Amino acid sequence: MIDIHFGPQVCGDLASASSREWLVPDGVGGYAMGTVSGLRTRRYHGLLVVPGETPASRQVGLASLDPAVTLPSGARVRLGAHEWASGDVDPRGFELLERFDLVDGLPRWRWRIGGVVIERELAMLPGRSCVAVVHRLIAGGPVRLELSAACTWRDAHGERRADGPTPQVETVGDGAVVEGAYRLAGPGWTPEGQWWLGVHHREEAVRGLHPDEDVWYAGRFVGELERPGDTVSVRAWAGRLDEEPPPAAQIVATARRRNRQVVAAANPTDDVEATLTLAADAFVVRPGGGAVDVVAGYPWFGAWSRDTMISYEGLFLCTNRAAEGRELLRAYAATLSEGMLANTADTGRVEYNTVDGTLWFLHAVSRHVTVTGDTDLGDELLPALRTVIDAHVAGTRYGIGVDPVDGLLAQGAPGTALTWMDARVYGVPVTPRTGKPVEVNALWINGLAGLAELTELAGQDADELWRRHGQATASFRDRYPAPAGWLYDVLDAPAPAYPLGGAALHDDDALRPNQLLAWSLPFAPLEPDEPTLRRVAAGLLTPLGPRSLAPDSPEFVGRHRGGPAERDGGYHQGTVWPWLVGPYVDACRRGKMSVDDVLVGIEAHLTEYGLGSVSETADGLAPHAATGCPFQAWSVAELLRVRRKGQ
Known part of the structure; x- marks a missing residue:
C-alpha cells in the first residue's frame, strides 16, 4: 500500500497535522476517528463511536485517552491535545511527535521526550464495537504512563453540556462502565469525575455549527513501562459488556491480519x-x-x-x-x-x-x-x-x-x-x-x-x-x-x-x-x-x-x-x-x-x-x-x- 507517514515538521504543526484525518472502522457501522495531531477537530471524532439502529445514528462514547508520562527525573509530560473555547490549545503533545504512520490502515504515533520514546497503536475488533489502544516503550525508561479517559455518551451529530445530567460511571473490575452503554478496561483504574468545560471543535466552527461541548473526565489508567517492549493497553467496547473481548495486542494483530487479507483478496x-x-x-x-x-x-x-x-x-x-x-x-x-x-x-x-x-x-x-x-x-x-x-x-x-x-x-x-x-x-x-x-x-x-x-x-x-x-x-x-x-x-x-x-x-x-x-x-x-x-x-x-x-x-x-x-x-x-x-x-x-x-x-x-x-x-x-x-x-x-x- 501507499506509504503514509509524517515526520516532526508535519506532526508538530497544528494546522497541518490537524487537517489530516485517520479512520478505523469496526465493520458494523461504527468507528474510531481523529487527526494526526491527536486534536479532536470534529464533534464526530472519538476512539469509540458506536452505531445505533442505523449506521447514521451513531453515539460518541470514549472521546479521548490522553497520555501523560512521568520520567525518571520526576517530570510529568502530557502528550494529549485539546483545543478550548478560549482559543488555547493545551496540552500540546503533538509538538513531541517524531512520527505518525498509517500501517495496514491502522494509525501509529511515536513521541520522543529526550531519550524516552513511546509508541501508540490503535485498532478496532472487526465485527464488534470495540477499540484497543496499545502504548509501548520503544526506548528509555523506566516511566509511568497515565491515560486519562475523557468520556461522553451522546448523538454523534450533537454535543453534551455540563448543565445536563452528569454521566453515570460505575467502577467494575479493571475499569468502568459509562452510562451503562460501554465499558473501559485497563491497568490501575482510578475514578475521577469532573467536567472538562468548553472543548472546541474547529472544523464544526468552520462549518457554521456549534463548535463547543463539555466532556466528562471519568478517570485514569496507570501502568509502568520498565523496559523497551513493555506495554500499557486499554480497551473500550459497547454492546455485550459482560463478554470481554480479546487482549488489546491480539485485537491489533487481528485487525492488521484481516486488513492485509482484504487487500490480498x-x-x-x-x-x-x-x-x-x-x-x-x-x-x-x-x-x-x-x-x-x-x-x-x-x-x-x-x-x-x-x-x-x-x-x-x-x-x-x-x-x-x-x-x-x-x-x-x-x-x-x-x-x-x-x-x-x-x-x-x-x-x-x-x-x-x-x-x-x-x-x-x-x-x-x-x-x-x-x-x-x-x-x-x-x-x-x-x-x-x-x-x-x-x-x-x-x-x-x-x-x-x-x-x-x-x-x-x-x-x-x-x-x-x-x-x-x-x-x-x-x-x-x-x-x-x-x-x-x-x-x-x-x-x-x-x-x-x-x-x-x-x-x-x-x-x-x-x-x-x-x-x-x-x-x-x-x-x-x-x-x-x-x-x-x-x-x-x-x-x-x-x-x-x-x-x-x-x-x-x-x-x-x-x-x-x-x-x-x-x-x-x-x-x-x-x-x-x-x-x-x-x-x-x-x-x-x-x-x-x-x-x-x-x-x-x-x-x-x-x-x-x-x-x-x-x-x-x-x-x-x-x-x-x-x-x-x-x-x-x-x-x-x-x-x-x-x-x-x-x-x-x-x-x-x-x-x-x-x-x-x-x-x-x-x-x-x-x-x-x-x-x-x-x-x-x-x-x-x-x-x-x-x-x-x-x-
Whole structure:
C-alpha cells in the first residue's frame, strides 16, 4: 500500500497535522476517528463511536485517552491535545511527535521526550464495537504512563453540556462502565469525575455549527513501562459488556491480519489500488452483524441507495466481494415499490425520493451479471426489474414517467429534488432539475439495454425492451446536443417565469458534468466526441475531478464553505465531486483520448485529507481544498473502478 507517514515538521504543526484525518472502522457501522495531531477537530471524532439502529445514528462514547508520562527525573509530560473555547490549545503533545504512520490502515504515533520514546497503536475488533489502544516503550525508561479517559455518551451529530445530567460511571473490575452503554478496561483504574468545560471543535466552527461541548473526565489508567517492549493497553467496547473481548495486542494483530487479507483478496496491481481496496472496505458494513450494507461516507452519513449503487462495482466487483454484493442486491431488490428503490434516509426513515437511484440499481445488477457471469442472480431478479420498467412507463411517484412521444424519462414535482443534485436550503431545492435530466435519460437508456440483455440470457423475449431503447436513444441523439457545443443538462424544464411548471418550457444548457454519463455508461446513447469532451474538460475538470457547474455560470459558487445554508447552496453549483472522475475517464477512454494525467492529483490526495481515502467534495476554485466527508464511498469506488478497468 501507499506509504503514509509524517515526520516532526508535519506532526508538530497544528494546522497541518490537524487537517489530516485517520479512520478505523469496526465493520458494523461504527468507528474510531481523529487527526494526526491527536486534536479532536470534529464533534464526530472519538476512539469509540458506536452505531445505533442505523449506521447514521451513531453515539460518541470514549472521546479521548490522553497520555501523560512521568520520567525518571520526576517530570510529568502530557502528550494529549485539546483545543478550548478560549482559543488555547493545551496540552500540546503533538509538538513531541517524531512520527505518525498509517500501517495496514491502522494509525501509529511515536513521541520522543529526550531519550524516552513511546509508541501508540490503535485498532478496532472487526465485527464488534470495540477499540484497543496499545502504548509501548520503544526506548528509555523506566516511566509511568497515565491515560486519562475523557468520556461522553451522546448523538454523534450533537454535543453534551455540563448543565445536563452528569454521566453515570460505575467502577467494575479493571475499569468502568459509562452510562451503562460501554465499558473501559485497563491497568490501575482510578475514578475521577469532573467536567472538562468548553472543548472546541474547529472544523464544526468552520462549518457554521456549534463548535463547543463539555466532556466528562471519568478517570485514569496507570501502568509502568520498565523496559523497551513493555506495554500499557486499554480497551473500550459497547454492546455485550459482560463478554470481554480479546487482549488489546491480539485485537491489533487481528485487525492488521484481516486488513492485509482484504487487500490480498482483491489482487491489486499496485500500491494505489491496494490503498483504495482497503479504503473501500471501510464502507462495507453489517449493521448489528446482519445484512451487508454500504455507509455512504464517514463521519456523518449512513446508507443511501443512490450512493450504494453508484459505488457497487468499485466496492464489490473490483475487490472480489461479489458474494457480499449478491447478498446486497437481493436485499435492495426487496425494497422496490411502485418501480422505485427505497432510499434509507439518515433519519432512519425509508423514503422513495430519487429518480436515479433505481436506474443505478439496474446498472449495478447488469454489471454484476456481466462481470461475474452470475446469470442465476439475473434470472432471480428479472421479474422485479421488469416491474421497474413497467412502473416507469406507466408513471410513478413525483411525476416520474416515460414521455410517450419521445420515449425519454421525465421527472419532477413541486418542492422536490430527485436527482443526485438534491441539495436544499430551508427546504427549497437548489437545483430541482424538473424535466428530463441528461444523466437520468442516459441511465434510462442504459438500463433498458442492460435489462434486455438479462432478459435474453434468461431465454425470454426482449423485443419490447429493445424497441423502447431504440426510441429513447434516437430521441436522445436528436434532442440533447446543444448549440453551445455540449449537451443540454435538462430538457423540457419549466421556464424561470413558471417555476412550478406550466406552458412555458425551455432546455437548460448549463455546463454541468451530468452529461458525461451519455458517453461513459456501457450502453451509452452517444459515441464520445473529442471536441465536445475537450469543451467539457476545459470548463469543469480539476485535479480532484469535475466541477458540478462551470465557473462562467452566473450561479457558480467557488468555495464550498460557511454554514449549512451556504454550503448546501453551493453543493452542486461549482463544487468539485471526485466520484465524477469515473464517468469522465470512461468517456475519454471510449473516445480513445489519453487519460494518463487525469488521475495524478486525485491519487496524491490519498495522503492529504482523509488518509488513504478520497473526500466527498472540494472547492471549485484553485487550489481545490477538500471539503465534506473526508472518507466517501463513491469517491473511492469510482477511482478504484477506473484504475482497475484501465489495467
